[in-house]
Amino acid sequence: MQFITFVLILIFRPDKTLSIQFNTPYxxxxxxxxxxxxxxxxxxxxxxxxxxxQRLFFAKIRYTRMPGFCGATILDEKFVITAAHCVFFVHPHEVYIEVGDFSQPNPNFTLYHVGAIYLSPGFEISNRPKNDLAILKTMHFIAAARSNSLPxxxxxxxxxxxxxxxxxxxxxxxxxxxxxxxxxxxxxxxxxxxxxxxxxxxxxxxxxxxxxxxxxxxxxxxxxxxxxxxxxxxxxxxxxxxxxxxxxxxxxxxxxxxxxxxxxxxxxxxxxxxxxxxxxxxxxxxxxx
Known part of the structure; x- marks a missing residue:
């Protein structure tokens, strides 16, 4: 995402489908x-x-003071990884993590509060951010993280x-x-x-x-x-x-x-x-x- 974009929600059209077309080789x-x-x-x-x-290693990064979200990946019981530009501007108490089966409509998820945010060395924000990684540490253990994490x-x-x-x-x-x-x-x-x-x-x-x-x-x-x-x-x-x-x-x-x-x-x-x-x-x- 380019997070500074204002969010205007359009009605979802679940009937919208496309046929598969493969790109011409370059x-x-x-x-x-x-x-x-x-x-x-x-x-x-x-x-x-x-x-x-089902991709149970996928998690959502949400914010307490603004709409929108980012994706994330479960690394282990206490940590998830995401893009640095998603979180460099917030304090840990202003962001939280949702974990669940998002392959289902209206999924049940568990909410985890964030205790710390670590930005990668050399991170630079721009419309093409550099070294764009961040790790979030949760305040409580993520349930079933050992079996659902992605190596x-x-x-x-x-x-x-x-x-x-x-x-x-x-x-x-x-x-x-x-x-x-x-x-x-x-x-x-x-x-x-x-x-x-x-x-x-x-x-x-x-x-x-x-x-x-x-x-x-x-x-x-x-x-x-x-x-x-x-x-x-x-x-x-x-x-x-x-x-x-x-x-x-x-x-x-x-x-x-x-x-x-x-x-x-x-x-x-x-x-x-x-x-x-x-x-x-x-x-x-x-x-x-």
Whole structure:
């Protein structure tokens, strides 16, 4: 999300579906089609995503003094990880965490108060924030966190393997891209991506992706993270089961096509790479328990 955006809720249209269309491969960067297992899978789409199965490692960051939310991922019984720009401006008592099964409409969830917020080294706020990670420590143990947490992906993925690596994200952010009409999902939904070494924003003017981020191409045409998806997980998928294997990144920001002023978050999803910060993450968890 770009959190400074004012929230105007549009009526959700659960009947809205899209047919699956796969992007044309980008010859400039050697992008190849994703796994045939996904390509041949039939499903109904909501705008900018598919309905998600149960992802109990997903959590919501909420605020006591303002509307809106961010996504997060459970790391263990006391800690969740999110984007730093979601929480750098609040005190711990002004934010709380909701944990539950958000794949269901109107889910039951448990609320956890926050005792401390840790921002990653070198965090810089902008419309493309840098080193955009934060860890939140809860005041009480998160129930069933040991079985519902998502392990970290410690190893870097070689760039030569990017087009063949299938990754996914899940969230509850806007399912429409209008700048003044933010329409949150009614249940958890997710999108599949492949990785790229190039920044996909800005039309055909490809630039190298920043070293603190993973740049992604959507498997389904038009797929993207949007407002209030920020802070959510980017997970590497097991190529056989398509189940999340480990936490690869955290949703940081999305961009709009430079020639489209009516829409936002319709051109490029960017995620902070966990492997760059794995030492810092482990240090926070070990030294602040």
């Amino acid at each position: 010859s400039e960067i050697g992008h190849r089609e994703p796994y045939s297992l996904v390509k041949n899978k039939s499903t109904n789409l909501i705008i900018n995503g598919v309905n998600s199965p 970290l992906c410690h190893a870097e993925i070689p760039e030569i393997n990017y087009p063949d690596v299938l990754v996914g994200t899940c969230g509850l952010g806007s399912i429409t891209t209008g700048r003044l009409t933010i329409n949150p999902a009614q249940r958890l939904r997710e999108m599949l991506f492949t990785l790229t070494s190039y920044d996909p924003s800005g039309g055909l003017t490809f630039k190298s992706c920043r070293d603190d981020n993973y740049c992604t191409f959507p498997v389904f045409d038009g797929g993207n993270i949007c407002v209030m998806d920020d802070g959510g997980p980017l997970f590497r998928l097991d190529c056989e089961t398509l189940e999340p294997a480990c936490l690869l990144g955290v949703a940081s920001y999305s961009m709009a096509k430079i020639d489209n002023r009516e829409e936002t978050c319709n051109d490029g999803s960017f995620f902070v790479r966990i492997s760059k910060f794995s030492g810092w993450i482990e240090g926070v968890l070990q030294n602040n328990y």
